Amino acid sequence: GSTNNVIEFASWITAQRRWAMTGTPTPQTLSNNSLRNIYCLLGFLKHDYFTTRFEGDKMWKKYITHYWKDRHLVSFFRLRSLLSLLMVRHTKFDIVELPPPVFTKTHTMMSNAEICAYNTLASAIQSNIITTSMEGKTSGWQDSLLNPRQSQNARQAFSNIRLACSGGTSVVPTLSDKNWTETLQYLQEDHGVDPIRIKVVDNFFRRMTSGEMSSCMCCGVQLSTLFVMPCADLVCTECIDNKTTDCPVCQKAFDVDKFQLLQPGIDYTWKWNLDEAKEKREREAMLKREIERTRRASVVGNLAEANHLEREEQIMDHDLILNENRPINIRRKHPAHICEYPSVFIDAKCNLCREEHRECNMMNEKSECSICHRVAEDCPQEESKFYYIIRKLIHLRSLDQFDTRQNNFRSSTASRVIGEEVHSPERRALKVIIFSQFRPILNLIGDRLIRKFGDDNISEYWGYAKAKELDKFIYSPDCFIMLLSRDGSHGLDLSFVTHMFFMEEIWDKSLEQQVVARSYRMGTKGHVEIEQLVSRNSVEELMANMNDREGEQSAVKLSENGAPHEAKRLKHAVHTKQSYLLKSLRLIRNDMNGILPHQRKRATAMPMAVAKPSIIEGNHEHDETLTKQSNKKAVRFL
Structure with missing residues (x-):
């Protein structure tokens, strides 16, 4: 088109x-x-x-x-x-000899850390929708995510909450001193709240900004951010709606405009697990270097001599940094040498040139690289999707190796009986594609896979080296995983692929068909097992239902109501679907973060602790402020 x-x-x-x-x-x-x-x-x-x-x-x-x-x-x-x-x-379904793909859908349970990040995002979106749709003297509709004029912010909010479903991140709230002080002053001067209850709100802000959770005083659910009521009660976004004019805890009436003005302006930032893991590894490497320096001192017998060797290594590292900053044509080259690595893993850097060894392969009995002795690292269970995929890949790899041994055994046995060489039927080697629309998710899962299996086993199809990475995936017997983004959804012939994983529910099903067509095409010699991962009770389930026939029909009916003609109809339909999903967001409740839905009852317990809030816009590649929940004059997402 x-x-x-x-x-x-x-x-x-x-x-x-x-x-x-x-x-x-x-x-x-x-x-x-x-x-x-x-x-x-x-x-x-x-x-x-x-x-x-x-x-x-x-x-x-x-x-x-x-x-x-x-x-x-x-x-x-x-x-x-x-x-x-x-x-x-004439389609591929008309070719009987072409094995059709096998589709499965796996619902994964999100970990407590992932639920915390997801609920923070959901609370921020619900907060915007509720406060901007309340009927007061002034309207907040111009700042609502449901307003077509805010479609760009709505897309960013929707993208961010989908990103949170894949895990590997947390959302950290911050509150400026000005907004902090103004909120407490409003409670005291405009609403006449007593000092004890103001102290409760002040403690809530302290817990929120320190990464703790707080309890809703109405239903008891544990969240990072809560609504501050004019009476100083703290309630979640699901205990009130846009028609509420009384506090659900104490039943005290409040003014809608003053309620909107009371909400503090909270900033939200991404905090990636990879950054924390990197800092932890750097600290461990420094400790290992210090231990190695002490060991050298005991071997040399002179601490001064050991310090001298350490200073020489630091000078060498400094020279390497200078060389890296120079233009390529005048970069000083290291003398030809064979890299040497410590017998015990420290930081995978050569003792001579201090360059890090990256061609690791930990797929062996010791689960460590035979060259630099890097040890395989397990994926944390709190990253539910990554943990599931790695366990599934280990299982598939073990089955593949078992089939290889069985085929070799049958061939050698038949050769001895018959007296001539016998070739077993051609076996399809294990080749796996992991697809995601979000590069940050591919970076996260890629890091976990490389640290578990080694760089030799992983191919990353993007950037300037994607042609080289594709050859590696096709021809290398060790490489059995390729990470694929939108860049690889067209034009690739991967008919030899045996398994494919989708990290998230895909909105545009034509894109999904394109990715599947990379392996389901002429030349394939077996079924391709395609597994779709969906986070249970999240927005991904809502999207999956919408992508089903009944969901699509309901969405089309929604989009047809009041839709403008021709040019704006497609944009209107997309906005309507997106608004429907945003309005349908619900908090994920479990035994850890609060009372289950069927056990909900009013509770007046004091708030306990606050965790991590939400994201609405910004660059996922960096830890930077992404959005604001509101300002002091009107509730809005910026």
Whole structure:
């Protein structure tokens, strides 16, 4: 649809015969746009019916487009009858010899840390929707994520909460001193709250900014951020709605405008687990270096001599840093040497050139690299999806190695009995694709996989080296995993792949079909097992239901209500789907973070502790402030 100009240009080419052939799934667009795309393709064929010379464009608009807009069934039959004369449809499903893919969907339980980050995001989104939809003297609709004018912020909020479903991160709230002080002053001066209850709110802010959890005084759920009521009670976003005018704890009435003004402006930042792990490894490496220096001193017998050796290594490291900062054409090269590494793993750096060894392979009995002695690291269980995939890969790898030994044994046994060489049937080597639309998620899972299996076993298809990484995945017998992003969803022939994992639910199913088509294509010799990971009770389940037939039909009905004509209809439909999902967000409750839904009852317990808040916009690549929940004058997401 976006290549109509290219099609028009191709129509100028003179040829005796024309074919328009495509095997690419069309993107999810509205039917009117798809109809226009079909007309452009038919125009390329230069059939007399579609030429302006015979007024084909007028006939098309009169008998097909006009009735199609009015949703008359006759337009469908006319189009089908017309295409039946010009089109041949042949799909992979028509080829009996081509094994179809096997689809499975796995629901993973999010860890407590992941639930905390997810609930923080969900609370921030719910807070925006509730406060901006309250009916007061002033309207906050202009700042609502449901407002079409805020569609960019809404997309960012939706993307961030999807990102949180994959884990590997936490969301940290911060509160400026100005907003902190103003909120306490409002409680004291405008609402007449006594000092003891003001101290409760002050303690809540301290716990929130220190990464602790607090309890909702109404239902008891543990969250990072809570609504501050004018009476100084603290409640969650699911204990009130946009119609609430009384505190759900003490039943005291409040003014909607003053309630909006009372909410503090909270900033939220990403905090990636990889950064914490990196700092921990650096501390451990420094400790190991100090131990090694002490050991040298005992061997040399002179601490001064050991310090001298240490200073020489520091000078060498300094020279390496200087060399790295110089232009490539004048970079000083190290003398030819064979890298030497300590017998005990310290930091995987060569004793001579201090360059880190990266071609590790920990797929052996000792689970360590035979060169630099790097030891395989287990993925923490709190990263639920990564932990599940690594355990599944270990199981698949063990089955693959067992099948290899069995085939070799059968071949050698048959050769001895028959007296001549016998070749076993060709066996498909284990090759796995892990796909995600989010680069931060691929970076996280890639780091965990490399530290578990080694860099030799992992291929990362992106950046300037993706061609080299593709060759590594295809030809290297050790490399059995490739991380794939949107960059690799088109044009690759990976018919030898045996397994494929989707890290998250994909909104655009045509993109999913494209990724599946990398392995499900001509040349494949076996079924491709495709596994979709979905975080239970999260927005991913809502998306999965919407992608089902009933969900899609309900979404289309939603988008048709009040939808503008033609150009804005697609944008309106996307916004409606997105708004529907944002409004349907619910907190994830379990035994750890609060009372289960069927056990909910009013509680007046003091807040206990506060954890990590949410993200609405920003760059996922860095730890930086992403959004604000509100300012002091009006509740809004910035």
